[in-house]
Amino acid sequence: MADEKIKEAFDCWEKDVYAKEVAKHPERMERFSTISDLEIKPLYTPLDLEGFDFLRDVGFPGSYPFTRGVHSTMYRGRLWTMRQFAGFGTPEQTNERYKYLLSIGQTGLSIAFDFPTLYGRDSDDPFSRGEIGKCGVAVDTLRDFEIIFDGIPMDKVTTSMTINPPAIVLLAMYIATAEQQGVGPDKIGGTIQNDMLKEFIAQKTWIYPPRPSLRLIRDTVVYCTNHVPKWNTISISGYHIREAGATAVQELAFTLADGIEYVKMGIEAGLDVDAFAPRYSFFFDSHMDFFEEICKMRAARRMWAKIMKERFGAKNPRSWWMRFHTQTAGCSLTAQQPLNNIVRTALEAMAAVLGGTQSLHTNSMDETWALPTEEAVTVALRTQQIIAHESGVTNTIDPLAGSYFVEALTNEMEEKAWDYINKIEEMGGIIPAIERGYPQKEIIEAAFRFQQQVEAKEKIIVGVNEYIMEGEDLPIDILKVDPEVERVQLERLKEVRSKRDNAKVKSLLDDLRDAAADEKENLMPIVLDLVRAYASIGEIMGAMKDVFGVYTDPGYF
Amino acid sequence: MAQERKVKILVAKPGLDGHDRGAKVVARALRDAGFEVIYTGLHQSLEQIVESAIEEDVDAIGISILSGAHNYVFPTLMELLRKEGMDDIVVFGGGIIPLDDIPGLKEAGVKEIFLPGTSLEEIVDWVKENVKPREVVL
Numbered sequence: 001m002a003d004e005k006i007k008e009a010f011d012c013w014e015k016d017v018y019a020k021e022v023a024k025h026p027e028r029m030e031r032f033s034t035i036s037d038l039e040i041k042p043l044y045t046p047l048d049l050e051g052f053d054f055l056r057d058v059g060f061p062g063s064y065p066f067t068r069g070v071h072s073t074m075y076r077g078r079l080w081t082m083r084q085f086a087g088f089g090t091p092e093q094t095n096e097r098y099k100y101l102l103s104i105g106q107t108g109l110s111i112a113f114d115f116p117t118l119y120g121r122d123s124d125d126p127f128s129r130g131e132i133g134k135c136g137v138a139v140d141t142l143r144d145f146e147i148i149f150d151g152i153p154m155d156k157v158t159t160s161m162t163i164n165p166p167a168i169v170l171l172a173m174y175i176a177t178a179e180q181q182g183v184g185p186d187k188i189g190g191t192i193q194n195d196m197l198k199e200f201i202a203q204k205t206w207i208y209p210p211r212p213s214l215r216l217i218r219d220t221v222v223y224c225t226n227h228v229p230k231w232n233t234i235s236i237s238g239y240h241i242r243e244a245g246a247t248a249v250q251e252l253a254f255t256l257a258d259g260i261e262y263v264k265m266g267i268e269a270g271l272d273v274d275a276f277a278p279r280y281s282f283f284f285d286s287h288m289d290f291f292e293e294i295c296k297m298r299a300a301r302r303m304w305a306k307i308m309k310e311r312f313g314a315k316n317p318r319s320w321w322m323r324f325h326t327q328t329a330g331c332s333l334t335a336q337q338p339l340n341n342i343v344r345t346a347l348e349a350m351a352a353v354l355g356g357t358q359s360l361h362t363n364s365m366d367e368t369w370a371l372p373t374e375e376a377v378t379v380a381l382r383t384q385q386i387i388a389h390e391s392g393v394t395n396t397i398d399p400l401a402g403s404y405f406v407e408a409l410t411n412e413m414e415e416k417a418w419d420y421i422n423k424i425e426e427m428g429g430i431i432p433a434i435e436r437g438y439p440q441k442e443i444i445e446a447a448f449r450f451q452q453q454v455e456a457k458e459k460i461i462v463g464v465n466e467y468i469m470e471g472e473d474l475p476i477d478i479l480k481v482d483p484e485v486e487r488v489q490l491e492r493l494k495e496v497r498s499k500r501d502n503a504k505v506k507s508l509l510d511d512l513r514d515a516a517a518d519e520k521e522n523l524m525p526i527v528l529d530l531v532r533a534y535a536s537i538g539e540i541m542g543a544m545k546d547v548f549g550v551y552t553d554p555g556y557f
Numbered sequence: 558m559a560q561e562r563k564v565k566i567l568v569a570k571p572g573l574d575g576h577d578r579g580a581k582v583v584a585r586a587l588r589d590a591g592f593e594v595i596y597t598g599l600h601q602s603l604e605q606i607v608e609s610a611i612e613e614d615v616d617a618i619g620i621s622i623l624s625g626a627h628n629y630v631f632p633t634l635m636e637l638l639r640k641e642g643m644d645d646i647v648v649f650g651g652g653i654i655p656l657d658d659i660p661g662l663k664e665a666g667v668k669e670i671f672l673p674g675t676s677l678e679e680i681v682d683w684v685k686e687n688v689k690p691r692e693v694v695l
Binding site: 115116118119121126127128129130131134135203204205243244245331334335336368369370371444447448451452454455461463464465474478480481552553554555556557 | 572573574575577578580581582584585586596597598599600602624625626628629630633653655656657672673674676677678
């Protein structure tokens with residue numbers, strides 16, 4: 001047997017060559033591990049791939065189980081979409097930034113909203129003080145959307161909106177703005193994040209408790225399945241789970257567990273799995289540990305294909321596809337020596353490409369200080385263009401397949417992720433697990449463990465715990481959001497409220513409360529009517545709050 | 558002689574900012590270092606934070622803010638504490654805060670701002686050095 005021969009030779013090498021060398025010159029560390037603390041061996045050989053079956057485990061791109069990518073030609077056919085998340089200040093400023101990004105070669109838009117918008121609050125809500133236009137663009141009413149998309153043809157661009165509790169409202173605004181441009185709902189394309197489960201697990205942008213939150217997601221999924229066929233209804237997100245401190249395996253497991261819940265939700269709503277599942281997409285983090293990230297993405301595709309085909313019996317291959325967006329890891333960037341962040345982002349972006357991402361956001365070097373300047377954003381986008389056109393990694397599909405290490409680590413991450421998923425299933429699924437605080441506590445444990453490893457210098461971060469420059473001057477300019485934004489936004493909201501038909505808004509809000517109280521009603525049509533009548537996001541979300549109640553932070557630490 | 562009580566710290570997340578990784582890791586490190594730590598949870602108004610500080614009779618408040626609203630949050634918090642006559646509570650903070658903004662925050666009464674990359678040890682040592690149990694007025 002070939003394996004026995006290899007085993008014999010390996011044992012011989014390990015004992016006679018490797019161990020002797022280590023005895024003479026000890027290795028730099030006693031234990032080598034990924035950034036997520038998975039132990040890594042000195043060498044991988046065919047012995048690590050016992051039972052490896054090429055057709056079953058790896059196969060061909062565009063074919064089940066999609067380990068090598070969802071498309072048969074991958075980047076030889078079409079490059080990934082370079083989609084920089086942007087938005088700040090007023091709708092006018094954001095419109096200007098989008099036109100700039102489109103002019104320098106960006107291929108899709110991605111809207112960052114400010115905190116009040118993310119939480120479904122109006123700019124004149126007391127909680128919005130100091131936050132208006134800070135982390136993204138402020139949106140109160142349809143009027144703001146009309147400005148954001150002024151001069152941008154909505155049948156030509158696709159737009160990703162990072163929005164969760166009020167996703168139903170922003171989607172309605174997008175549809176209504178496109179309508180004004182003469183573009184019907186069947187012609188628009190884009191994504192709403194619309195993933196509340198990861199909010200409860202990690203990002204913590206919530207309003208209502210988990211169950212009514214899921215109902216709103218259901219309503220958007222059902223509506224889009226019937227009326228907005230090119231819309232990606234949920235972007236099932238591991239990014240925030242990872243950024244909150246999860247390991248790569250936790251990111252993988254919790255994200256897929258969320259995905260399983262959203263598929264169950266669609267089926268329970270009476271939809272055919274193949275009618276809605278192809279419009280679910282995913283969103284992952286790409287962190288600093290190069291191979292761990294690539295293996296995570298390969299494992300994720302293979303696991304999702306199995307879940308959809310075997311567990312849910314989906315028949316359309318598109319339902320088996322895990323399409324995903326990737327963002328480089330914000331939490332890996334350092335405030336110290338910020339130019340180094342360009343290098344970090346380039347490595348992370350390269351991993352995402354080797355992992356087979358469908359779209360990519362590269363972070364800017366200055367984001368540990370503030371929102372990025374135009375110069376920093378340009379470098380970040382150029383990083384993707386250099387990988388795409390100069391590095392050569394796009395010439396062949398899944399070039400790392402067959403590496404003993406890459407295949408072994410892909411398998412190991414998959415196994416460890418199934419362990420988590422099975423544990424969550426035993427709890428009754430991700431919703432009961434969240435209600436018990438299980439994923440939340442696992443993440444905070446991992447975050448704390450990592451920080452301790454950094455403190456103990458078991459993990460080195462250049463410029464932070466090693467290679468520190470004392471008395472460093474910050475060599476970059478920082479973007480400042482003009483405080484004028486707040487005044488402009490408040491004035492516009494006031495003007496909209498004074499000009500619209502307030503009696504109509506009031507009566508529609510009453511209808512919304514009634515509809516919200518009936519679990520079977522789909523709220524999307526009435527939210528669309530409200531948006532068209534220039535009801536504000538705070539009014540719409542507030543009316544539902546009257547019915548759904550609010551969720552408060554259990555505050556685990 | 559009265560026994561000196563443990564230093565009590567309120568770790569707080571003001572406003573809508575949901576980035577709580579830093580707050581939780583720091584809260585845990587302070588607890589492990591032997592301080593009494595209360596974590597407010599997310600989405601606290603500044604009034605709620607001041608109320609908790611008074612109710613729990615804390616010696617210090619640690620604010621974590623990554624949303625860019627720091628120039629509003631810190632001065633307003635200091636003003637509210639002054640109004641309540643609680644401005645002997647030590648206020649410190651951390652998050653995504655540009656260097657240029659730090660002098661203004663210190664002028665407003667914030668004792669220290671910790672930037673990304675600060676070690677937990679540094680924060681713990683600073684608290685040991687700078688926060689003492691407040692004298693209880695009888």
